[in-house]
Amino acid sequence: MTQHQTNDTYSIGELAKEFDLTPRSIRFYEEQELLSPERTGQNRIYGNKDRVRLKLILRGKRLGFSLAEIKNLFELYDSNPNSMLQLETMLQMTEQKRAVLRQQLDDIQMLMAELDEVEKRCRDELTELQKGN
Template sequence: MTKEVEYKTYTISELSKAFDVTPRALRLYEESGILSPKREGSKRVYFERDKVRLRLLLRGKRLGYSLAEIKELFDIYESNSGEEGQLLLLLETMEVKRKQLETKKIDVEIALQEIEKVTNTARKTLKEISATKN
């Protein structure tokens, strides 16, 4: 008794709409070795795995990582043989990334504080203006 599992698949345009990226970008991500859709003839067929990776990829981009860096991360993560050396490499890499992200987090928070300051000052001035008007 074979267990039939339905895998949802996506065409390039479906995936591109779903994530608001162009097909061109998806092809580039493939060329960069990050996505690897199956083929049906010459047409790309994307599976859940690709969707997951694309989601991570885009988050990575928003965080400022280059495609090369993102691929590197995927590679390290996947090449993980469960072997000790590999695991240690993984841990080191993650530690580096973690520190970068903590720094970024601080950058974001400082920026938010600055925005708040500017905003408060502007609001005060506005209030004074409307008070003067009356």
């Protein structure tokens, strides 16, 4: 692919390398209408807005947001940048993610306690068997 150009445009290869993604992943985000690069013939030319959005997509995914949720936030921002609605929606989504994570954490802690109990019983039984031999 081409070298980084000075006017804040990026090739798909440059973004893929920067974010450690495959070009196919970036094209998928474009198909989902999360990115909208310019086109010169068959070549995609990504601007700084696309680069920032790609960073936000990856952060959102890491936080557990679906692509549909991320797209919804982008649409809210595009229709009214810095709107209260966007911030309120983000807060609501954050609260929902926290609730899911708390439930998962509770489930994991319960499973860990069960594993501790199983392990203790096995060790106790093994100790008894070794005493008997």
